[in-house]
Amino acid sequence: RVTRKRSVDKAGQFFGSGHTNNWAVTCTSQFWFNYRHVANTLSVYRSVKRLGIPDSHIVLMLADDMACNHRNPKPATVFSHKNMELNVYGDDVEVDYRGYEVTVENFLRVLTGRLPPSTPRSKRLLSDDRSNILIYLTGHGGNGFLKFQDSEEISNVELADAFEQMWQKRRYNELLFIIDTCQGASMYERFYSPNLMALASSQVGEDSLSHQPDLAIGVHLMDRYTFYLLEFLEDIHPASTTNMNDLFKVCPKSQCVSTPGHRTDLFLRDPGSVLITDFFGSVRKVEITMETINLTSPVEQVEDKPVDGDLQRETHSYVDQLPVSEIIHQKPKQKDWHPPDGFILGLWTLILLVFFKTYGVKHLKHIF
Amino acid sequence: MAAPLTLLLVVAVTIRAALFRSSLADLIAERVEVVSPLNAWKRVVEGLALLDLGISPYSGDVFHETPLIIYLFHFLVDYAEITFMIADGITAVALYIAVKEYNKQVFRKQKYALEADRYPLDCLELIRSPKEMYYIPLKVAMFYLLNPFTILSCVAKSTCGLNNAVIALFILCTIKGSALLSAIFLALATYQSVYPLTLFAPALLYLLQRLYIPVNIRRPSFWWYTLQYAFMYLGSLFVIICLSFFLLGTWDFLPSVYGFILSVPDLTPNIGLFWYFFAEMFEHFRLFFLCVFQINVFFYTIPLSIKLKEHPVFLIFMQLAVISIFKSYPTVGDIALYLAFLPVWSHLYRFLRNVFLVSCVLLACSALFPVLWHLWIYAGSANSNFYYAITLLFNVAQILLVSDYFYAYLRREYHLTHGLYLKRKDGSEATLVLK
Numbered sequence: 001r002v003t004r005k006r007s008v009d010k011a012g013q014f015f016g017s018g019h020t021n022n023w024a025v026t027c028t029s030q031f032w033f034n035y036r037h038v039a040n041t042l043s044v045y046r047s048v049k050r051l052g053i054p055d056s057h058i059v060l061m062l063a064d065d066m067a068c069n070h071r072n073p074k075p076a077t078v079f080s081h082k083n084m085e086l087n088v089y090g091d092d093v094e095v096d097y098r099g100y101e102v103t104v105e106n107f108l109r110v111l112t113g114r115l116p117p118s119t120p121r122s123k124r125l126l127s128d129d130r131s132n133i134l135i136y137l138t139g140h141g142g143n144g145f146l147k148f149q150d151s152e153e154i155s156n157v158e159l160a161d162a163f164e165q166m167w168q169k170r171r172y173n174e175l176l177f178i179i180d181t182c183q184g185a186s187m188y189e190r191f192y193s194p195n196l197m198a199l200a201s202s203q204v205g206e207d208s209l210s211h212q213p214d215l216a217i218g219v220h221l222m223d224r225y226t227f228y229l230l231e232f233l234e235d236i237h238p239a240s241t242t243n244m245n246d247l248f249k250v251c252p253k254s255q256c257v258s259t260p261g262h263r264t265d266l267f268l269r270d271p272g273s274v275l276i277t278d279f280f281g282s283v284r285k286v287e288i289t290m291e292t293i294n295l296t297s298p299v300e301q302v303e304d305k306p307v308d309g310d311l312q313r314e315t316h317s318y319v320d321q322l323p324v325s326e327i328i329h330q331k332p333k334q335k336d337w338h339p340p341d342g343f344i345l346g347l348w349t350l351i352l353l354v355f356f357k358t359y360g361v362k363h364l365k366h367i368f
Numbered sequence: 369m370a371a372p373l374t375l376l377l378v379v380a381v382t383i384r385a386a387l388f389r390s391s392l393a394d395l396i397a398e399r400v401e402v403v404s405p406l407n408a409w410k411r412v413v414e415g416l417a418l419l420d421l422g423i424s425p426y427s428g429d430v431f432h433e434t435p436l437i438i439y440l441f442h443f444l445v446d447y448a449e450i451t452f453m454i455a456d457g458i459t460a461v462a463l464y465i466a467v468k469e470y471n472k473q474v475f476r477k478q479k480y481a482l483e484a485d486r487y488p489l490d491c492l493e494l495i496r497s498p499k500e501m502y503y504i505p506l507k508v509a510m511f512y513l514l515n516p517f518t519i520l521s522c523v524a525k526s527t528c529g530l531n532n533a534v535i536a537l538f539i540l541c542t543i544k545g546s547a548l549l550s551a552i553f554l555a556l557a558t559y560q561s562v563y564p565l566t567l568f569a570p571a572l573l574y575l576l577q578r579l580y581i582p583v584n585i586r587r588p589s590f591w592w593y594t595l596q597y598a599f600m601y602l603g604s605l606f607v608i609i610c611l612s613f614f615l616l617g618t619w620d621f622l623p624s625v626y627g628f629i630l631s632v633p634d635l636t637p638n639i640g641l642f643w644y645f646f647a648e649m650f651e652h653f654r655l656f657f658l659c660v661f662q663i664n665v666f667f668y669t670i671p672l673s674i675k676l677k678e679h680p681v682f683l684i685f686m687q688l689a690v691i692s693i694f695k696s697y698p699t700v701g702d703i704a705l706y707l708a709f710l711p712v713w714s715h716l717y718r719f720l721r722n723v724f725l726v727s728c729v730l731l732a733c734s735a736l737f738p739v740l741w742h743l744w745i746y747a748g749s750a751n752s753n754f755y756y757a758i759t760l761l762f763n764v765a766q767i768l769l770v771s772d773y774f775y776a777y778l779r780r781e782y783h784l785t786h787g788l789y790l791k792r793k794d795g796s797e798a799t800l801v802l803k
Binding site for chain 2: 132336337339342346358
């Protein structure tokens with residue numbers, strides 16, 4: 001199930017990585033002064049959408065109270081750059097978990113897939129063992145924990161166990177975990193499942209700092225690590241061949257003030273051979289060919305059945321346990337309602353009685 | 369007079385047929401002024417469809433018509449348009465014959481009074497001549513058939529047309545003097561909507577007058593005849609209700625039809641007075657105000673009967689007007705019925721005081737109804753108060769019309785007994801005040 005990429009064989013390159021990409025992005029903070037966390041998440045969300053991952057494959061958990069906050073001087077917008085150059089909010093942002101639904105329990109349930117049966121598809125992480133997953137967490141954190149919604153926390157042990165559950169249930173092929181909080185490296189210290197790669201914005205004991213305040217909106221708009229991460233991602237397009245080693249170099253100490261860290265020991269492939277687009281994009285490699293291909297013989301044998309066309313069709317169809325086609329094509333028999341005969345008899349008798357009473361019985365002999 | 373009547377019928381049928389074929393038919397069928405939850409055609413079709421599916425049409429709040437309508441339309445649903453046109457035609461012809469008969473009686477009574485010298489000499493100009501009364505029946509039929517309200521009601525296929533036909537036949541039978549038929553038609557009208565119950569009193573008064581039984585509570589003949597008539601009426605009502613039971617086999621129709629009319633659960637806006645009040649009402653007071661509003665319809669019968677016991681046909685007119693104004697779900701079809709009677713009282717024109725005002729208000733309100741409905745429902749720039757204001761104004765205009773005719777009628781009667789140019793004791797001109 002673990003694929004090795006053969007750099008020489010083109011076909012190998014074609015099928016080199018997991019084939020679907022689902023990823024979960026979480027922003028865990030609410031309240032106006034945590035604007036930058038929302039902006040971080042939405043910017044990463046945007047980049048990933050730009051690189052090809054569709055909304056159906058993104059689980060976005062946001063408190064979602066920034067754009068319509070009373071304190072937002074530019075309502076319905078969340079800006080990620082000073083001077084309001086880029087509005088990362090809009091009507092194509094699909095938030096799957098918003099407000100009070102962003103809890104530790106929901107996050108872990110999304111990861112492990114243990115959700116109630118009534119949960120809609122958009123709120124589930126429907127990954128399989130061919131999926132590469134990107135998880136991005138941002139907010140306030142500490143040594144070994146991350147704050148959710150300023151009221152609960154998730155610990156690194158819980159996270160590691162969740163990933164182990166995912167591995168045992170074959171819910172991912174490869175997983176990239178990015179965290180942008182203070183002391184973020186503590187969150188990946190406890191991972192023990194294979195095929196995990198982690199990046200953090202600061203080491204234990206260091207704080208991740210925010211990038212730049214915007215004087216018109218009044219809060220800091222982005223965190224430094226994510227800002228430079230995004231600058232890096234802007235140069236990535238679906239066909240680029242940048243690999244993970246470049247990602248590790250994003251935001252050196254001179255720009256970030258904190259020291260970004262990464263962990264690749266659990267990852268089975270060499271990071272230098274892992275493309276950025278394996279995690280950030282949903283790349284479908286398509287090659288158009290004009291030549292016809294003969295299908296191999298096992299399929300042909302099935303087609304070589306008796307000449308009778310109907311019989312051939314029957315052998316390829318499902319067994320009809322319920323004759324559905326008969327039922328749906330049959331028009332329901334309209335049973336027309338008729339008034340009861342007693343009623344009609346009674347009514348017309350009465351009418352005749354009244355008629356003869358009024359106009360005299362002598363008319364009877366003219367009729368009969 | 370048959371030829372002009374036939375021509376009138378042809379013209380009326382043409383107008384209705386033309387409107388049926390046009391695209392306005394659907395538009396009109398949805399207007400709340402023309403159809404109400406009681407008599408909408410859509411609900412009749414819905415009820416019949418439910419019946420075809422094997423469910424009682426009275427389940428749910430869809431169908432509020434009587435079972436006899438089910439029976440009628442079960443066979444006639446494909447010919448609905450013709451049915452309603454024939455109903456209008458029947459109403460017009462019935463009114464025509466009724467008014468002709470009534471005019472004959474009025475003239476006869478007048479002749480007797482003149483011979484008995486009961487009129488003061490100066491009020492001879494108030495005497496009516498056959499010449500002026502010759503065209504009144506045709507005018508009545510015309511007023512009914514060519515009234516835009518009637519045409520709208522017919523094109524919308526509202527069963528109000530059938531109601532009107534039954535009431536017109538009742539009036540015809542009463543004026544012709546046939547007690548049994550009049551009791552049967554009154555029972556049929558009451559069976560359809562509860563309010564024609566109030567027409568029992570004028571019909572009784574008319575029949576008593578026709579048989580020269582004096583209306584005196586001390587006389588046994590009065591009570592005997594009242595009992596007979598009441599027995600015929602209640603008996604036929606009972607028979608009709610039992611017959612309706614046999615149609616569907618259940619008594620479901622009683623709460624659905626009569627419970628609906630009397631307890632007014634549906635507050636769709638219409639041209640009546642109930643919906644707005646009951647939309648604003650607290651539940652605690654609902655029963656009280658329901659009783660007040662419903663009693664209001666029946667309340668005017670006794671005083672008006674006492675005042676107008678010599679003039680039962682005018683009483684019928686007044687009662688019809690009171691019913692149309694104060695019933696729980698009025699539509700313009702109900703108004704058209706009593707407006708058809710106005711030519712019968714055309715001799716009262718000189719005593720009417722508010723003709724201009726009433727006609728202007730009625731025209732303006734009729735024009736404003738769709739405008740304010742659009743503003744309220746579609747444009748959103750008005751609210752229900754606007755529509756209710758027009759409803760109120762419309763009803764006030766109707767009340768003014770009816771009370772004006774009442775005043776004029778009583779004044780003419782007064783003049784006929786006391787002379788046209790009234791003088792006070794000292795010889796100066798007196799004025800007449802309606803108290």
